[in-house]
Amino acid sequence: MLYDVNLNFVFRFPTKIIFGPGTAKEVGMEVEELKGTKALIVTDRDLVKTDLVKTDLVKIVRDALGAKCVGVFSEVTPDTGVHIVNSGSEYGRTLGVDILVSVGGGSAIDTAKGMAICLTKGGRLEDYAGLNILGGPVMSHIVIPTTAGTGSEVTYAAVIKDHEQKRKLLFADNYLIPNVAILDPNMTIGLPKRLTAATGMDALSHCIEAIHSMQSEPIADALAFHGIRMIREFLPKAVENGGDVVARGQMLIAATIAGAAFSNAQVGMVHALAHCVGARFGVPHGIANSILLPYCILYNLDACPDRYSRIAEAMGKEVRGMDLMKAGEQAAMALWEFTKTIGMPQTLREVNVKESGLAQCANDALMDGAIVYNPKPIFDPAEILKVYQKAF
Amino acid sequence: MALSFPSIEWVEEFKRQINSSEGYKKAGATWTAGVVALVTLAKPEIGIKEDVGIWLDLHQGVCRDAKIVTAEDAQKAPFCITGDYARWKQVIRKELEPVKGMMQGKLKLKGDLPTIVRFVKASQELVECTTRIETKFLDE
Numbered sequence: 001m002l003y004d005v006n007l008n009f010v011f012r013f014p015t016k017i018i019f020g021p022g023t024a025k026e027v028g029m030e031v032e033e034l035k036g037t038k039a040l041i042v043t044d045r046d047l048v049k050t051d052l053v054k055t056d057l058v059k060i061v062r063d064a065l066g067a068k069c070v071g072v073f074s075e076v077t078p079d080t081g082v083h084i085v086n087s088g089s090e091y092g093r094t095l096g097v098d099i100l101v102s103v104g105g106g107s108a109i110d111t112a113k114g115m116a117i118c119l120t121k122g123g124r125l126e127d128y129a130g131l132n133i134l135g136g137p138v139m140s141h142i143v144i145p146t147t148a149g150t151g152s153e154v155t156y157a158a159v160i161k162d163h164e165q166k167r168k169l170l171f172a173d174n175y176l177i178p179n180v181a182i183l184d185p186n187m188t189i190g191l192p193k194r195l196t197a198a199t200g201m202d203a204l205s206h207c208i209e210a211i212h213s214m215q216s217e218p219i220a221d222a223l224a225f226h227g228i229r230m231i232r233e234f235l236p237k238a239v240e241n242g243g244d245v246v247a248r249g250q251m252l253i254a255a256t257i258a259g260a261a262f263s264n265a266q267v268g269m270v271h272a273l274a275h276c277v278g279a280r281f282g283v284p285h286g287i288a289n290s291i292l293l294p295y296c297i298l299y300n301l302d303a304c305p306d307r308y309s310r311i312a313e314a315m316g317k318e319v320r321g322m323d324l325m326k327a328g329e330q331a332a333m334a335l336w337e338f339t340k341t342i343g344m345p346q347t348l349r350e351v352n353v354k355e356s357g358l359a360q361c362a363n364d365a366l367m368d369g370a371i372v373y374n375p376k377p378i379f380d381p382a383e384i385l386k387v388y389q390k391a392f
Numbered sequence: 393m394a395l396s397f398p399s400i401e402w403v404e405e406f407k408r409q410i411n412s413s414e415g416y417k418k419a420g421a422t423w424t425a426g427v428v429a430l431v432t433l434a435k436p437e438i439g440i441k442e443d444v445g446i447w448l449d450l451h452q453g454v455c456r457d458a459k460i461v462t463a464e465d466a467q468k469a470p471f472c473i474t475g476d477y478a479r480w481k482q483v484i485r486k487e488l489e490p491v492k493g494m495m496q497g498k499l500k501l502k503g504d505l506p507t508i509v510r511f512v513k514a515s516q517e518l519v520e521c522t523t524r525i526e527t528k529f530l531d532e
Contacts, residue, residue, distance in 0.1 A: 010496040131501040367510040
């Protein structure tokens with residue numbers, strides 16, 4: 001049974017979603033609606049300084065903002081840090097900004113969330129690590145994602161690294177949920193194939209983890225199951241033809257609804273394990289999730305075969321009449337088939353993970369916030385190590 | 393005799409229960425992250441005129457000190473969990489699992505979540521300890 005008498009949940013989804021090709025140009029109107037007068041664009045360093053994408057995405061947003069744009073903070077790196085947030089906040093203060101517009105992937109969005117805290121509350125970002133301690137609204141924040149995967153445009157959390165202390169800090173608060181997300185497929189056109197596939201797999205892992213999470217619930221499930229179907233249909237198309245505006249758009253929507261699903265239902269061991277190989281071996285988050293997903297499903301299989309059976313169905317497998325465990329197993333099979341078609345690596349070995357470091361990763365994974373919601377409780381690092389070894 | 397929550401007597405009994413719990417001794421054996429403070433928000437209509445902090449000096453499976461402190465002092469602890477009276481009542485009655493409560497926004501945590509997560513079993517044992525206290529809730 002998917003739910004029982006103990007079902008109890010809170011569902012949040014306050015972000016205004018604007019979708020459509022060219023909608024990034026509406027950012028000025030959204031700033032006005034939020035009573036913003038001095039907007040600061042927060043963006044990835046790579047988006048501005050490299051030829052990663054052929055179009056100057058930041059210029060599109062800057063032009064759309066016109067005189068309301070008082071600056072661009074483009075110092076965000078892929079693994080954003082507390083020092084970057086503090087530096088961006090200082091820059092924002094000198095400009096007297098009253099609204100933030102993040103343009104980029106998860107790192108830029110999370111940086112802007114951190115800056116929204118500092119620019120409103122003052123002080124250093126480190127002082128605000130924790131859950132629900134802000135106690136009031138922070139600076140308005142509009143997000144324009146340039147990847148389809150993170151879902152951060154609708155989540156209440158930001159993960160920001162303290163590079164000095166070598167640890168990741170979690171900032172989670174309802175007040176951090178962005179006010180507006182502008183999903184403009186044109187902003188993701190030209191994203192390289194591998195990045196398209198990896199970020200798409202991040203979104204798929206959000207859907208699957210939301211469904212198997214101990215905090216799964218009907219609203220998040222509805223979003224997550226639909227997200228799986230959308231990703232199954234449109235991710236291969238977006239990877240195959242980066243200029244397919246329809247596929248790009250559907251992937252942006254899928255990533256956003258996956259974000260809404262997992263932001264409420266949480267994620268489990270896939271993310272915990274992926275975070276740790278990411279931190280130790282630099283494996284991109286989406287790729288780590290993609291490799292680990294089927295192995296984690298098989299590990300968890302006996303805890304919720306009914307859920308995996310439905311995931312298998314959403315992935316296009318015919319499971320009617322099958323024994324529940326066999327049907328659930330099909331979810332892992334479907335994922336292996338799917339990730340091969342979009343050219344994703346299949347093992348940790350292929351992405352330069354060293355077997356000698358897996359034991360430490362297993363220990364680290366037990367300290368990751370995501371592990372709490374795994375459908376099968378895990379307290380022994382040896383259990384995690386076995387999963388890593390199978391995925392190796 | 394039932395002890396009022398929160399009160400000095402309740403906190404002393406909580407300490408006694410923690411230190412006689414084999415479950416907590418084992419689950420918290422490697423806890424060296426410092427004090428955990430629990431803050432109950434003021435609710436004047438039931439006699440809680442200002443925020444009340446419970447200071448738990450936990451170390452390697454033992455509660456070295458437990459006392460009532462001001463909310464201001466509680467904020468100085470490396471971990472400070474805040475909730476209103478009804479929420480703490482739910483926790484003590486095992487109707488609300490604390491980590492889930494934090495993720496749902498029902499309890500507030502100041503401090504490092506991964507550390508708390510690593511000791512989720514210890515937190516469950518602490519809740520078990522509260523259930524062994526005969527508690528008188530001020531709103532009943």
